[in-house]
Amino acid sequence: MLKLVTELDQLLAMLDLPNDLLQEVNIPMHQFPLRVPVEFVKRMQKGDPNDPLLKQVLPVKYENESVINFTKDPLGESGANKIPGLLHKYHGRVLVTLAGSCVVNCRYCFRRHFPYEDNQITKDRWREILNYIKKDASIKEVIFSGGDPLLVKDGKLKSLVHDLENISHLTTLRIHSRIPIMTPSRITDEFVEMLSGLRLQSVIVTHCNHAQEIDSSVVRAISKLKNSGVTVLNQAVLLKGVNDSVKVLKDLSEAIFAAGAIPYYLHALDKVQGAAHFDVSIEEGRRLIAELEGLVPGYLVPTLVCEEAGAKSKVRL
Numbered sequence: 001m002l003k004l005v006t007e008l009d010q011l012l013a014m015l016d017l018p019n020d021l022l023q024e025v026n027i028p029m030h031q032f033p034l035r036v037p038v039e040f041v042k043r044m045q046k047g048d049p050n051d052p053l054l055k056q057v058l059p060v061k062y063e064n065e066s067v068i069n070f071t072k073d074p075l076g077e078s079g080a081n082k083i084p085g086l087l088h089k090y091h092g093r094v095l096v097t098l099a100g101s102c103v104v105n106c107r108y109c110f111r112r113h114f115p116y117e118d119n120q121i122t123k124d125r126w127r128e129i130l131n132y133i134k135k136d137a138s139i140k141e142v143i144f145s146g147g148d149p150l151l152v153k154d155g156k157l158k159s160l161v162h163d164l165e166n167i168s169h170l171t172t173l174r175i176h177s178r179i180p181i182m183t184p185s186r187i188t189d190e191f192v193e194m195l196s197g198l199r200l201q202s203v204i205v206t207h208c209n210h211a212q213e214i215d216s217s218v219v220r221a222i223s224k225l226k227n228s229g230v231t232v233l234n235q236a237v238l239l240k241g242v243n244d245s246v247k248v249l250k251d252l253s254e255a256i257f258a259a260g261a262i263p264y265y266l267h268a269l270d271k272v273q274g275a276a277h278f279d280v281s282i283e284e285g286r287r288l289i290a291e292l293e294g295l296v297p298g299y300l301v302p303t304l305v306c307e308e309a310g311a312k313s314k315v316r317l
């Protein structure tokens with residue numbers, strides 16, 4: 001059963017951290033509350049307020065600051081929200097917001113202000129989404145995103161995927177999920193069998209920012225996916241105080257590859273309101289990647305990208 005930590009004092013107690021850290025936390029918690037799986041907390045270093053995993057989930061007062069160019073909809077997704085539950089940003093693929101939440105609330109989340117309540121997938125909306133895809137033969141790939149699409153139960157996922165399999169011009173199902181890292185036990189045999197039996201090519205894009213996030217249970221989950229023929233890619237977000245050093249990026253690439261995933265993208269931070277304290281300059285990102293190139297083979301160097309509202313694809317930096 002999924003166990004979550006949602007109370008700050010509980011989190012601090014689990015990590016042997018003093019309660020005076022609560023003074024650093026002064027944001028309206030109802031807007032984007034603390035939420036982190038116990039499994040993930042166990043990978044944090046006790047007694048370290050600067051632990052890179054803790055930093056990703058701990059609400060801090062800086063989130064209240066209003067910073068120029070940091071907005072509620074940094075990617076202009078409202079313009080791509082063609083029908084409720086579906087975003088059509090790029091040629092050839094559409095994204096379905098299958099779930100309205102995640103098992104974790106990452107403090108830098110680009111969708112922390114996304115109107116999930118307007119995008120819930122009801123039966124009627126799913127029918128509309130299928131019709132939208134059927135009418136546009138240029139769409140080859142459907143991306144399940146969210147929130148975290150793996151919060152949807154296997155039985156329901158199976159039925160949704162079955163509907164997609166019947167659309168002949170689709171070739172690929174991609175699932176963006178932080179669950180293989182956060183709660184790897186969710187990668188059940190039933191789920192893996194479902195993916196491996198598909199006509200559609202299946203791709204899972206995990207989201208791991210630091211090698212410390214990868215323990216033996218994560219390795220087992222990713223290996224399971226890889227061994228059943230699923231392509232597993234990882235995307236990380238470049239975050240100040242978390243992974244903005246070449247050593248951390250090198251360790252991450254090596255560890256995620258050893259687990260069975262290819263380091264695919266390193267995203268510059270999306271300029272979402274509340275996350276400016278994580279920002280690393282593009283120049284620094286380029287410098288880190290250049291240095292990383294000198295240390296590891298090319299297949300371990302993720303592509304540094306950013307997303308720009310209205311652009312035809314991710315922008316390589």
Ligand code: SF4
Nearest residue numbers: 102104105106109178
């Ligand atoms: S897992 Fe992704 S979508 Fe969910 S809170 Fe984290 S960054 Fe946002």
